Amino acid sequence: MNITIHYAFLPHDDPDAALGFYRDILGFEVRNDVGYGGMRWITVGPPDQPGTSIVLEPPAADTGVTDEERRVITEMMAKGSYARVALATTDLDATFARLEAGGAEIVQEPTDQPYGVRDCAVRDPSGNLIRINEVR
Numbered sequence: 648m649n650i651t652i653h654y655a656f657l658p659h660d661d662p663d664a665a666l667g668f669y670r671d672i673l674g675f676e677v678r679n680d681v682g683y684g685g686m687r688w689i690t691v692g693p694p695d696q697p698g699t700s701i702v703l704e705p706p707a708a709d710t711g712v713t714d715e716e717r718r719v720i721t722e723m724m725a726k727g728s729y730a731r732v733a734l735a736t737t738d739l740d741a742t743f744a745r746l747e748a749g750g751a752e753i754v755q756e757p758t759d760q761p762y763g764v765r766d767c768a769v770r771d772p773s774g775n776l777i778r779i780n781e782v783r
Contacts, residue, residue, distance in 0.1 A: 652699055654690070657730050657775050658706040658720065662687040664772035665703045672749035673734075675701075701732065724774045727754070731776035739781035743767045746779075757781075 659665040669675045669691040678700055679690035686708055692700035706712075706720045723729035736742045739757050746769050747753060754768035754776065765781040 654700050654702050655732060656702045656704050657732060657771070657773070658724055659689070659703040659771075659773045660706065660721070660724065661772055662689055662703070665689060666691075668749070668751065668771045669701070669703065672746060672751060727770050727774045727776050729775070731778065733778045733780060735780045735782045737782060739765060739767060739779060742779055 666677065666689060669689075670677055674694070675691040676694045677689065677691055679688070681688045686705040688705070688708070689703040690700050691703065706717060706724065712720070720729055743757050746767075752770040754770060755766075757765060757767045759765050766778050768776060768778045771777055
């Protein structure tokens with residue numbers, strides 16, 4: 648069996664700010680940008696990995712979510728506790744410098760973790776936690 652990760656979903660509350668972070672700071676390419684019903688879905692991904700994408704979606708898009716659940720999701724997003732993703736790079740220091748220069752909210756500077764990973768953490772404009780691991 649050959650299974651790969653095709654899409655992961657992260658909520659956004661400001662599509663233009665999300666584009667500024669994922670496209671302009673991280674260097675992801677925009678693969679799709681679709682508006683419908685006053686909402687916007689943006690698909691981004693690393694240029695050298697056309698089969699792997701992140702879909703930035705409005706948290707209100709799921710019609711099965713109640714207003715109370717949307718409120719809780721919005722609060723969790725603001726705290727950075729609703730969604731997260733781990734990315735990888737071969738040059739963590741350069742990636743961190745680019746994030747810092749781009750104004751990303753820094754959660755943790757590059758650190759050697761006791762479990763053997765060197766990584767850093769930032770939040771995207773919607774509060775999603777982005778951990779970036781250094782791979783060799």
